Amino acid sequence: MLHFNRAHYLDLNPYPQQVTTQPVATGMPAVLYESVQERALAAQLAAMQGQAAAVLGVSTLHLFWDWFEWVRQTPVQVFMAQDTYPFIQLLAKRAFNAQRLQTFRNMAELAQQLARVAAVSAVMVVADSWSLRRNQPFAVNICLQLLAGRRGWLVLDDTQTLGLLGQNPSPSLPFGSDGGGILPWVGAASEQVVLIASLAKALGTPLAVLSGSEAVVQGFRERSHTRTYCSPPSPWLVEHALYALQQHAQAGEWRRRLLVGNIRYFQAQLRGLGIRLEGGVFPVQKLVFPHGWQCVAVYRYLRQRQVETVVTRTDCGACALTVILRAGHRRDAIQRLVQLLRQALVYLRCPLSAELL
Template sequence: MLDFTSALYLGLAHDHASLRPWKALTAGKPAALHTLPGTPSLAAELAALMGCEAASLGPSTLHLFFDLFETWPAGRATIYADAELYETAWWGVGRAAARHVPVRRFRHYDADSLSSLIRRDACLGRRPVVVADGFCPGCGLAAPIAAFLECIRSCGGWLVIDDTQALGVLGRGPSARVPYGLGGGGTMQWLNVRSKQIIVISSLAKAFGAPLAVFGGTRSFVVDFERRSLTRVHCSPASAAAVHAAEQALLFNQHAGDRTRQFLSQLVARLRQKVARAVRLCGGYFPVQSTPGVSAVPAVTLQERLAAAEIATVLQRDRATGQPRVGMLLTAQHSIRDVDRLAAGILAAIQ
C-alpha cells in the first residue's frame, strides 16, 4: 500500500539505533522538580530557530495550551479565536471559557472581521487575545500575522499562534525558486514578522518527527508561563527519547533540512501539475494536498477507489463547509515514482 497519510513531512522516523543513548527514559519526576539533561539547550535552539527570545518544552501542544489558558489571561480580557482554529488549541481556549473569559469567533484569517469585533468590544475595556493557526493546510495560506498584530497593537493585546504545521517546513526568505524558504523556523520566519506580542506553540511531531512541543515568546513571558504551569507539576515531562529525537531532528535540519524541503516542494509541484487538467487541488504548495469530490465522484468514493488501487489517503472534513475531502500528505520519503502513481490513481479514479 502506497501511504499518503503520514505528516512526517521531512521523512524523519528516528529509529532507536540512530538516537543518542539515554540512561533512563524518564526520571519519574515532573518538570517542576527535574530538568532532563539537554532540555535547556534544546529549548534555546528552538527559540532561535523560531525567532523567539526564549522557549519552554512540553510533552504535547495539548499540555501547553492547557497550561496557557488554565490561568491566563488574567484580569479583564477577551479571546478572539479564528473560526477554523485547530481542535487542540480550541480545547485550551475552552479552559479559559470555563473561567468565564469571553470568547468570540472571527472569520477564518479575516483581519477585518477581527478588527470589527475588537472595535465593537472596545467599550468593555478588555485586553484582546487572538488565537489562530500559523498556517492552514486546508486553504494553503499563512495567517495574516502582521494584520492581526495591527488589530491589537494599540490595546496591548496578545497573538497566540499554533504553528505546528509550519515548523520544520516554512522558513525565512521564500521565493519562486525556494517556495518553503530556508531554515524551517515556521510562519513567523516565513513572513519575516517579529513582535513581543506573539506567543507561539508548536508540536515537533510532524516535520521534525519528535513527540514533544515547544512554547515560545518573550523571555519574561516564558519564565512566567513555567512558573504558572500546572502540567509541569502534575504531569510527566517529555521523555529522554523524545528530547534526543528532537536534538537529532535539529541537527538534520541544520545540515540537510533545506535540501530536503526543496525536494519536497518539487514533489508537491509535480503532483499538482500532473492532475491540473482534471482536478483542482487545495493546499497551495504545502505538502498537505486535498481535493473535494470531483464532478460526479464524491470524496468518499474517490478515497475508496484510491484504496482499491493500493493508495492510502485521508478522508478529511472541510472546516468551512463541513463537506468531506480527500487529503494526501506528501513527505520526503516519497519518490517521484510514488507521486506519479498517486497522480495516475487520482485521474483513473475520477473517470
C-alpha cells in the same frame, strides 16, 4: 503500502543509530528537574523561531491547557479564528465563558470586534499559523498592527510550519530557508507573539514547545500545572529531537527542495483530469469532488490498492480527498497514485461500476 496520509513533511529520521543512553522517564515532574538537554533543545527552538525564550511540553494539548488556565485568571477578552484546530477550540471554550470568548472569520471581522473593546483592556487572539481548511497562512502582520498599542497576545499554533517554513521565501523556494516557522516566513517579530507547536510534523518528534518573550516563558514556567503534576517530556524523545535538529541543519534545505519538487510534480500530473485541487505550495493537497460519495469511493478504491490517503473537508464544507506529500516520496510512487486516480475517475463516470462499490 504507499502512505500519503503521514505529515512527516521533510521525512527526517529523528532516531539516532546508536543506542540511546537516556531513560524513557525521569520519575519526577519538570518543576523539580529540567535536564541540560531539555534547556539546550528549548534554546535552539526559540532561536530557530525568532523568539527570546522557550519551554518544552509533552504535547500541544498540555501546553494549551496550561496557557489557557493561566490566562483565564486575568480579565482578558479572547478572539479565536473559526478555523482554529478543534481541540484548541474545545480547551478555549472550557476555560472562557461566552462573554469572554468570540470567534472571527477574517481580519475585517477581527478589527471590528477589537474596536468594540476598550483600549486599556487586555486581549488575546488565538489562531493556527497555517489554516489547512483555508489553505493559507494566518495574517500575522495585519493582526500585530491591530494589536499595536494594546495589552495582550497573539497566540499561534505553529505546528504545521515549524521545521517547514522559514525566512526569505521566493517563487523558486516558497518555503524559505532555516525552518523557523511562521514568524521568519512572514518577517515578523514581536514580544506579543506566543507560539505553541508540536515537533511531530516536519521535525518528526512527538514533543511540543511554547516560545515567547522572557517574561512570558518565565511566567508560564511558574504557573504551569502540567509541569507540576504531570510527567515531563521523555529524555529519550528530547535526545531524538536534538538529533532531528542536527539532521535538519545538515539536510533541511535539500529536503525542502525535494518536497517542493514533489508538490509541483503532483500538481502537474493532475492537470487535465478535471479535479479541483486545493493546497497551493503546502504539502497537504486536497482533491475536491462535487459529491461526498465520490470522494469516499475514490478513497476506498485507493485503499484497496494499498494507497493510503485521508478524507477531510474544505473550508466551504465540501468533501475532499487529501494527499499529504513528503520529501521522501519517490516519483514512481506519485505516478502510481495519479495512475490510480485516473482509473478511479473513469469508474466514477459509471456510477454502478463494481470497482467503486
